[in-house]
Amino acid sequence: MQTLTPEVMLEVNNLKMHFPIRKGFRQRVVGHVKAVDDVSFAVRRGETLGLVGESGCGKTTIGRCIMRAYDPTAGAILYCNAKNEQVDLAALKSSDLKPYRRELRMIFQDPYSSLNPRMTVLDIVGEPLKVHGVARGAELEDRVANLLKRVGLRPEYMRRYPHAFSGGQRQRIGIARALALDPRIVVADEAVSALDVSVQAQILNLLEDLQAELNLTYLFISHDLSVVEYVADRVAVMYVGKIVELAETTALFAQPKHPYTEALLSAVPKPDPTMRSKRIVLEGDVADPANPPRGCYFHPRCRYAEDRCKTETPALRAVGQVGNLSHFAACHRAEELNLRGVVS
Amino acid sequence: MNTEKETPVYVAPQWKLVWWKFRKHKLALVSGIVILLIYLVALFVEILAPFLPDQTNSKYLYAPPQSLHFVDEQGNWGLYVYGYTSKIDPVALRRTFEIDSSVKIPVGLLVEGVPYKLFNLIPGNRHLLAPLDPDQPMYLLGADRLGRDVLSRLIVGTRVSMSIGLVGVLLSLVLGILLGGLSGYYGGNIDNLIQRVIEFLRSIPSIPLWMGLSAALPLDWDPLRVYFAITVILSLIGWTGLARVVRGRFLSLREEDFVMAARLDGASEMRIILGHMLPAFTSHIIAAITLAIPGMILSETALSFLGLGLREPVVSWGVLLQNAQDIRSIATAPWLLIPALAVVVSVLALNFLGDGLRDAADPYAR
Amino acid sequence: MLQYILRRALLMIPTLIVTSLVAYIIIELPPGDFATSYVANLAAQGDMASQETARVIREQYGLDQPATVRYLKWMQGILTQGNFGIAFELRQPVSSFIWERVWLTLALSLGSILITWALAFPIGIYSAVKQYSIGDYFFTFLGFIGIAVPGFLLALVLMYVQFKYLGQTSGGLFSSEFLTAPWSWDKVLDLLQHIWLPVIILAVGGTAELIRIMRANLLDELRKPYVITARAKGLPEWRVLLKYPVRLALNPFVSTIGWTLPFLVSGSIILSVVMNLPTTGPMLLRALQVQDMYLAGALILILSVLTIIGTLLSDILLAWLDPRIRYQ
Amino acid sequence: MKDESTLLEVKNLKTHFFLDEGTVKAVEGADLTIRRGGTLGVVGESGCGKSVMSYSILQLVESPGRIVAGQILFHRQLKCNGQSQMMDVIDLAALAPNSRAMRDIRGEEIAMIFQEPMTSLSPVHTIGNQIEEVITLHRRVDHATARRQAVDMLRRVGIPKPEERVDAYPFQLSGGMRQRAMIAMALACHPSLLIADEPTTALDVTTQAQILELIQELQRDLGMAVMLITHNLGMVAEICEEIVVMYLGEVVERADVFSLFREPLHPYTRALLRSIPRLGQIKQGRLDPIQGAVPDPYNRPVGCPFHPRCAQMMPGTCDRIHPELIERRDNRAVRCLLCEP
8 A cells, every 4th residue: 555645635546436237127237337437636635626527527426435425446545534544445344434424524515405404403513423422412502503603604593494594504504514523624516506606605715714724625526617716726627437637726727738628618608708719619428438438538529639549548647747736637649739728 | 574583484393394384284184183083983982882882672673863852842951862653564574663753762961871991991881972761762873784773883883994994004004114115225126126026016906815815814713813814914915005105205315415414424324214314204104104094994894895804793884884785775774874974084084184294294395 | 119018028927927826825725625625515415426526626636736736737727728727616617607707897997997087187187287276176076085985885875876766776787688698789788788887986986096196297297397398389278288298197197007907906896796797796706705716716816917917008008108118 | 779670678577476475576677678680698696587587578487477567579570572671569578378479479489498408308209399390380381391491400400410310309319419409499490589598507518618609600690689598607708799687586787798797887796796706817816705695585675676785785775765777878777776877
């Protein structure tokens, strides 16, 4: 097992998550959806790593593998815990996971379905505290009150049920639940996608404040490139179960090294009519993760594709350096291409 | 609305929201009260029935119903019924009865009569409404071919008919929750197998099967054993509906984010199922139970009616209707059909109640 | 499509096997051995059957062999010769006299299904489209009554009314002069004159249930966005309704044949007993009462197989209607 | 201002929903104009009434919703002998929802596409069937011609192998392809206005780009006007000429796209533009969110509907006086007491 460098808190190595496709009367396995297919990356202490991609690219699956909501098919998830010990979360039995459930927490996308409508805010936010035997009775109430204050809700509301709150407020409750056990890593899975634009900013600011205050590390999963650009220190771009590019945010947005990133950036409509530009419109549909094409998965839609792209699968490799951070891309032609980014 | 006024809704737990939603259904509310009354009757049979159900009286075979009077011709208050005069029909050689308004039979409230043990425990001999002289006839709903009081038999039958529904449904519920829960929770092959069994049970006609199974019950079994055998037979087929409801709820709940959130909180499987999932479908199950009871009642009635279910001396609505099987006896004594009315009213009320409950079961639907 | 039908038909086989097992278990349930009671019965009627007869019967039905062998022999008889065993009371092979009753049961059930559909379909559409109108409340209430009143009660009441006010005793499917007559056009006409009352009584319960299903399905479909799309095209309202939501609500409707059939067959049995119809109902009841188990088992098996085939047909019809199933 | 180029005018439209819990004023004063061949964007957050407003134009609002006031003037060009330019102004709000006149407009003159291409197409009819239906309904053509036109239309919206796909069911197509089929259906009769209600919200960014590109291209070729309803400010900035901003059922600001993004007048528009992260403007300080949330639809605030969340709220004024939509000389309009002359 490799050891983590001091600045790395979590390292995902060759992670695979394949879901079997079952069919027929006997539920035979006829194939696999390769939702996450051989993905490696590291999350650095105190940073926000953004994970972007289109629906079905596997970004949510990665988040759930790290949280061990799923049991990964293969690969390692190395994590350096509070006592500076290193464990492989992917190899742990579910019964041994409990201590890590305190240190790694998750914020969900849908502020409606992620809160049990039959429980009060006190019960929802207090549940992890009760489960881990941290607090009960009056002490539990005190701690929940503090958590609510911290996320900008009035503690008097803790006896209310979720249906008393708006979408933004519900998301704050979800954040309070995630913070209840003083976590070190928070996986935010599309945490602001279901919110109205005017409320989105409130939650983004809250997440930013909490990170500074509590020294949190975020894995921020989103399909919204503008949001990711705003919150992330580094960004990983996914396409059909693989990371195709990973770099420091400014570098990735200004000078992408993978044609898919370029197309993705160009596809985002910019809220400024003076910046209207020729969009790069990709042909066809996203590849089927149960039956991806040979070679580079992106080659059928890539305007720079060559013959070798159709046969050789490119590896994610360092193609540049910004400061002490490498710029990774999985493209045969990463160095020679001069791709268009977004400029302010 | 200001904050203070909103608070009741905001802090209302599930059962309160269900109740608020339920009470908007007036019909369901009334039905609920009717059902409550019927079960109260079933509970206090001994006090409510004027006579013993098997008390025969050869003097009053097929005596027609009398009506209860509160005031007599002279304007005096008092409870009484009129007596009968009988004459022999020379053609049919049968005794026919007419109400004789010259004979007044006084009746009273909480009259001493045949001794009984309430709930098999508390001894007593008071009957809510009975003739003061126990030898005088009082047939508010008429008499049957042995001169037994239909009203008393109807009241006694309530206990058996309403409880067979309840017991049968409880048995179905155990099977349904167990198998539906297994099916929904584990999925995969177990689910597949259970679904096949359910499909099979639903695709065969239930009555012939019930008939076959109950015909196979030994004739020398005592009534209690037959009663339980019949409930078991009914619930063997009846559990499928409940299992489907439970499975469906389990499947949809398993996908809910809040269940995953509880798992990520570190909660144990038991805590997740009991604390997070179960409360989400208790109200659905209660509604499903309410809707399943009428089926059981109807099935018992049908089987007993055919002579394959409960038999005399057990008294149930179906057993009572057996007397009304051929057109001749109905023509002679149409009041023998009154138990049918009890069946219809209780089934109707349970259906309305169940419908209302089902609509109110999920107050969080958006 | 063909593949779907084949697969679905193959899936039917285990169901059929289980059904025959259940029917056989019912045959075997009463205590005692068929041959002994058969011989005893013959003896009681003055027929001096020897131990030899009993031995022959035992051998023929394998009564001295384990239950599995007996079951297999029974099945073999049915599958190869259409031999369901001997009816104990009539002392005739079961297959020699049950088929007419089976056909009449089937005719009764199919007639009821058609009536049920003819009534439930338009009323269900009306109730959904005019939700919360007086008519909707009326039909909803009627539907509840139809569910709460079991068919045999309705039959009793109607027969009482008929007797009391028309002075007729009804019952049976034929007038007395046709009872034993061979089949002819006149007999069919006579049947039609008698069968409508039981058909309607049977249809009432099913109609009530189907109206509610149709109404609920259609209400669901009416709120789907594709209905708005159809309106936005400029289609007249009735064409919007019939082509789209009604068409989609038809799918769950068709799949209800699967359970309507067992429901109707069950209902017809009790109704036949009450109305004294020459269908399988009274015969099954009689067979069960006197523990004429081969006859009872044969009737249960035949009725169950017919409903299973009915379910299969409704599944195929559903697949034909719904491309999402067809192209699965 | 009323000239030959006006296609559709919505004047003080009000659509209310009458529910047991109370009346929801989903649209409470919408004013806008669409030019022939122009592109109008309608933006606002969820619950601002933009969808109900667009449904009102085609009288597709379902009970218990009803248009209670206002006019929807549609300037129809009567095509006699193919060339003539007779103008005919119809008030769509005055037509009965299922009248012949209204149905002749739907699909023929004004077509609509919806957010969810999966649920907006019937799952049990082939896409060909659904496209042919609209053609045979409005054009006197036989089945074969309608089918040929349907295939042509499918080709035109970029569906590969249209001769085969015409017999496909919606569930056999990907999300992007379904939305293309939906567009083919809407444009089959060459309407003069296409209303696109959140046409790309359910789609991924790259597919969204494809669909936007397609709509723009078809608009150029067919000369139709487009009314784009969306919550995405980026989308309106990319393809619209004029923009209408809605809040709680009211049009609060109307302007051409460049002026609006350069100099937003209404505090809500300004706050909205400040609160969204913009691509390519890396961390220029914190986002500036709008306080609170969109109010409950049963409890519209008294006075200006935005005042409880407005940073420039004038106590005693904004919470009492309901501002009018003021037309300005630069062809813009704004509904704010601060901006009144």
